Amino acid sequence: MKSRLTYAFLALLALAPALALAQSAPASGPRIVSSQEHMTNDTALDERLAKDWGLEPEEWTRYRHLMQGPLGIYSPNLDPLTALGIEARTSDERRRYAELQVQAEARRVEKLLIYQRAYDAAWQRLYPNLQRVDLSGSSSLPQDTLQPTRLAVFVKENCPACERRVRQLQAEGAEFDLYLVDSRQEDARVRQWAERVGVDPDKVRDRAITLNHDNGRWLAIGVQGELPAVVREVSGQWQRQ
Numbered sequence: 001m002k003s004r005l006t007y008a009f010l011a012l013l014a015l016a017p018a019l020a021l022a023q024s025a026p027a028s029g030p031r032i033v034s035s036q037e038h039m040t041n042d043t044a045l046d047e048r049l050a051k052d053w054g055l056e057p058e059e060w061t062r063y064r065h066l067m068q069g070p071l072g073i074y075s076p077n078l079d080p081l082t083a084l085g086i087e088a089r090t091s092d093e094r095r096r097y098a099e100l101q102v103q104a105e106a107r108r109v110e111k112l113l114i115y116q117r118a119y120d121a122a123w124q125r126l127y128p129n130l131q132r133v134d135l136s137g138s139s140s141l142p143q144d145t146l147q148p149t150r151l152a153v154f155v156k157e158n159c160p161a162c163e164r165r166v167r168q169l170q171a172e173g174a175e176f177d178l179y180l181v182d183s184r185q186e187d188a189r190v191r192q193w194a195e196r197v198g199v200d201p202d203k204v205r206d207r208a209i210t211l212n213h214d215n216g217r218w219l220a221i222g223v224q225g226e227l228p229a230v231v232r233e234v235s236g237q238w239q240r241q
Helices: 002-024 029-052 057-067 070-074 080-086 091-126 160-171 187-197 201-205 217-221
Strands: 151-155 176-180 209-213 229-234 237-240
Touching: 029 057, 057 070, 057 080, 080 091, 151 160, 151 217, 160 187, 176 187, 187 209, 201 209
Parallel strands: 151 176, 176 209
Antiparallel strands: 151 229, 229 237
């Protein structure tokens, strides 16, 4: 009798780890719920992003599908309105996306100008004698604030021809907006380039010359050829000067 009890007790001890593991193992239910919650969160995010751009959820879905195809490979950074406008299936769609984009751009420019004024005031208080890099550049200003004869000058680092061209323009008394291509959004990089070629700080302060990050503008205007490039907008088209 005693040996049978001892055997039963040892058997229970052997089963104890398995019982504990079974009790501590998580049920499959929470994993299913978590997956469902993830899908719900993704749907809510898509709906919010669509609303931010003035789009319907199905339009946002189409935009995502478009960017997974050739359009996304050729132009990976296209915004939803441009992508949908390029791939519009009807003239009504194209007109709708164009109007939405104009409205969005108007709001963006208004906010940018408000911030630019705050930036200008802060710079004047903190660094009144230091050359300033224009956050917006002339490309961000409404068309009616631009001077028709204003030149845009695109340059790059390690480019002696670029330096010579800027010195020549300044000697001629030209007013222009200078864009450093591939500036990496580093203000110091733009200022150092301008100082190296002798851009007059007084002209920068008076905005006769502005210093700007390129922000992809050189590629966007579609002018062919090597840098430096001195261009002017003529009848809606950018042309080399």
